[in-house]
Amino acid sequence: MEIVRISTAGSVDDGKSTLIGRLLYDNNALTKEQEELVIKKTKEKGLADLDLSVITDGLIAEREQGITIDVANIYFSTSTRKFIIADSPGHIEYTRNMVTGASNSNLSIILVDARKGLLEQSHRHFYISQLLELDNVIFCVNKMDLVDYSEDQFISIAIEIKAMVANFNPDIEFSIVPISSLKGDNVVVSSNNMGWYKGKTLNQLLHESKENKLKEVPFRYDVQQVFHVQNEQFVDYRGYAGKVISGAIKVGETIVSLPSLKQSKVTEIRRYKDILEKAEAGDSVTISLADEIDISRGSLLVKENAIPEPKNELISTLVWMDDKPALLNAKYLLKSGARQFPVKINEINFTIDPIKLVELNDSESIKLNDICSVKLRLSQPAFLDSFKENRHNGVFILIDEQSNNTVALGIVK
Amino acid sequence: MRNKHLYDLENESIYILREVAAQFKNPALLFSGGKDSIVMAHLAKKAFYPTKIPFPFLHIDTGHNFPETIKFRDYYLNKLDANLIVRYVQDAIDNNKVQEETGKYASRNALQTVSLLDAIEEFAFDACLGGARRDEEKSRAKERIFSVRDDFGQWDYKKQRPEPFMQLNGKIQFGENVRAFPISNWTEEDIWSYILQENLELPSIYFSHKRKLVERDGAYLAYSDHLNIVESDKILEKVIRFRTVGDMTCTAAFVSEADTVEKILHENVASKHSERGARIDDKRSESALEERKKGGYF
Numbered sequence: 001m002e003i004v005r006i007s008t009a010g011s012v013d014d015g016k017s018t019l020i021g022r023l024l025y026d027n028n029a030l031t032k033e034q035e036e037l038v039i040k041k042t043k044e045k046g047l048a049d050l051d052l053s054v055i056t057d058g059l060i061a062e063r064e065q066g067i068t069i070d071v072a073n074i075y076f077s078t079s080t081r082k083f084i085i086a087d088s089p090g091h092i093e094y095t096r097n098m099v100t101g102a103s104n105s106n107l108s109i110i111l112v113d114a115r116k117g118l119l120e121q122s123h124r125h126f127y128i129s130q131l132l133e134l135d136n137v138i139f140c141v142n143k144m145d146l147v148d149y150s151e152d153q154f155i156s157i158a159i160e161i162k163a164m165v166a167n168f169n170p171d172i173e174f175s176i177v178p179i180s181s182l183k184g185d186n187v188v189v190s191s192n193n194m195g196w197y198k199g200k201t202l203n204q205l206l207h208e209s210k211e212n213k214l215k216e217v218p219f220r221y222d223v224q225q226v227f228h229v230q231n232e233q234f235v236d237y238r239g240y241a242g243k244v245i246s247g248a249i250k251v252g253e254t255i256v257s258l259p260s261l262k263q264s265k266v267t268e269i270r271r272y273k274d275i276l277e278k279a280e281a282g283d284s285v286t287i288s289l290a291d292e293i294d295i296s297r298g299s300l301l302v303k304e305n306a307i308p309e310p311k312n313e314l315i316s317t318l319v320w321m322d323d324k325p326a327l328l329n330a331k332y333l334l335k336s337g338a339r340q341f342p343v344k345i346n347e348i349n350f351t352i353d354p355i356k357l358v359e360l361n362d363s364e365s366i367k368l369n370d371i372c373s374v375k376l377r378l379s380q381p382a383f384l385d386s387f388k389e390n391r392h393n394g395v396f397i398l399i400d401e402q403s404n405n406t407v408a409l410g411i412v413k
Numbered sequence: 414m415r416n417k418h419l420y421d422l423e424n425e426s427i428y429i430l431r432e433v434a435a436q437f438k439n440p441a442l443l444f445s446g447g448k449d450s451i452v453m454a455h456l457a458k459k460a461f462y463p464t465k466i467p468f469p470f471l472h473i474d475t476g477h478n479f480p481e482t483i484k485f486r487d488y489y490l491n492k493l494d495a496n497l498i499v500r501y502v503q504d505a506i507d508n509n510k511v512q513e514e515t516g517k518y519a520s521r522n523a524l525q526t527v528s529l530l531d532a533i534e535e536f537a538f539d540a541c542l543g544g545a546r547r548d549e550e551k552s553r554a555k556e557r558i559f560s561v562r563d564d565f566g567q568w569d570y571k572k573q574r575p576e577p578f579m580q581l582n583g584k585i586q587f588g589e590n591v592r593a594f595p596i597s598n599w600t601e602e603d604i605w606s607y608i609l610q611e612n613l614e615l616p617s618i619y620f621s622h623k624r625k626l627v628e629r630d631g632a633y634l635a636y637s638d639h640l641n642i643v644e645s646d647k648i649l650e651k652v653i654r655f656r657t658v659g660d661m662t663c664t665a666a667f668v669s670e671a672d673t674v675e676k677i678l679h680e681n682v683a684s685k686h687s688e689r690g691a692r693i694d695d696k697r698s699e700s701a702l703e704e705r706k707k708g709g710y711f
Binding site for chain 1: 416417418421423424425427428431432434435458459460461462463464547548551554555570573574575576577578579580582584585586597598600602684685686687
């Protein structure tokens with residue numbers, strides 16, 4: 001069964017939590033305990049419709065304030081698919097959480113309030129989905145019950161959405177669905193109140209979504225640890241435990257280890273007691289080589305015909321995630337998988353306004369939730385790829401060595 | 414490749430386990446003898462094969478465990494050739510560090526925290542691997558893979574580190590430690606499917622058996638000396654199984670004939686009850702688990 005990873009984003013009061021509750025409820029995926037909680041809370045609040053929002057808001061502060069603060073992960077499955085929803089808060093303060101939720105997803109649901117149309121936050125959510133190049137974007141125009149299920153209102157919002165997308169990139173594929181999470185229209189069950197809508201329900205779209213387009217990408221292998229074993233069964237065993245970041249590798253092929261540039265042939269690909277012919281993107285395996293060459297944690301194995309350039313500078317988009325702003329020339333630790341070394345912010349080229357899509361050039365510092373383009377000077381080559389070419393080898397985080405916090409997500413240009 | 418999504422989950426868990434071994438000097442794996450920690454131990458075996466699992470197993474024994482679980486723990490870890498450290502809540506009680514709860518609902522579950530924090534200090538563990546899953550409970554759903562705890566073991570959701578693209582940052586100050594959750598993204602159904610696929614052994618209490626029980630508030634608890642029996646309790650015998658294994662005082666039994674992993678998997682899905690529904694300690698309030706986590710509970 002396929003796992004579909006979804007991120008949801010919406011503003012405060014867009015009804016995001018209710019939508020997720022509705023999706024689970026109508027897919028018959030709530031546990032008995034969750035159903036009981038819904039009924040109990042609905043009664044306590046004296047509501048006419050089921051309060052399905054109580055399923056997701058997990059922290060005491062969230063329940064008290066009635067908002068989502070942190071990313072929650074929700075799991076449910078139907079007969080054909082397994083879903084993991086990263087439910088992210090919508091407000092600007094939580095851009096970092098939105099980015100985190102979206103980064104681990106392949107599909108984005110953006111909620112729009114039918115009474116209000118596109119808000120600043122809708123632009124931001126859309127921008128983030130495109131920054132992270134999610135191929136599947138579904139706009140849900142929610143609360144249609146509050147605009148009398150008006151087709152005209154839906155069309156005017158759909159025009160706004162199409163204009164926003166076209167302004168960004170006319171080639172992006174997306175869907176727009178009129179829904180009411182509260183009443184259940186077009187979430188899982190087709191609406192009787194909107195006979196004018198001939199399209200698919202949200203649930204149908206979720207079940208038909210495809211994985212992000214697979215590009216031909218070069219082999220990249222992140223070495224996490226080196227295993228040595230000397231016993232009766234394993235005589236002088238040496239294996240490089242790690243993860244295939246992208247591409248694939250077969251036994252017998254030649255690899256190049258970076259940064260040493262030493263070459264060797266793959267003699268064994270092992271996963272526990274299984275000896276494999278081949279390992280592919282995402283696989284955690286242990287690779288053995290014909291020669292003893294210099295490989296340690298943080299080495300990157302690649303193939304000789306596709307060696308990433310050893311750059312000492314990196315142009316990247318940063319999403320700043322820390323309360324403490326970054327100043328020009330500040331030093332941080334760059335971390336990408338097992339690779340980790342100091343870098344310096346050499347230039348702040350511009351900050352992007354994700355709403356007006358304009359570049360602001362006068363930045364001296366980078367503040368929480370800023371999205372900006374920078375030039376980093378590296379203490380050693382990173383061997384990262386451009387995110388557009390190879391997303392899994394095109395990202396990193398920055399760590400503040402004083403606080404040890406993860407302060408930024410970096411996307412390589 | 415028997416099952417694509419279990420293979421993907423296994424990939425992710427192995428990656429996390431290796432990151433923990435590489436990023437920390439002195440990690441430990443929290444092992445309770447329950448199904449989730451058994452799956453985690455099995456994944457650790459896979460992650461580091463053919464080397465030995467590079468960290469000890471730590472069990473905080475409340476003294477109220479099912480005897481079957483303790484027996485299984487010793488048998489299984491012996492087979493795994495793992496190094497087991499046990500610390501006892503009873504010691505903390507004897508040293509007057511914590512006070513035994515009293516009354517009908519007395520449980521040692523919350524008391525474990527003190528013994529856990531003491532053990533972390535005693536052995537200077539900088540990371541503890543836990544078998545918690547995000548689908549278990551609402552506040553667990555907000556937990557990161559690497560969860561940084563301060564000197565007092567406290568969890569502060571406002572200080573959680575973002576983990577975009579699974580980039581795991583385990584850098585900590587002296588005195589801090591990290592709880593790492595390699596099976597975060599597994600659901601209960603995944604766990605049972607994996608137990609079936611990998612043919613893993615489990616303590617016998619997971620399977621249908623006849624048992625002396627106490628009926629209280631509509632739930633069945635195992636009859637034991639640890640339970641404070643009150644007048645309204647009914648003592649009876651039934652054929653049951655346990656779906657989750659905590660202390661004997663706070664884990665409810667299900668009436669069930671399911672005596673194989675396959676039957677259990679089927680019955681769990683059909684029942685639509687969540688497994689935490691059987692944990693009486695979580696029913697104390699809507700935020701019982703979050704409150705305990707803030708105080709250092711794993």
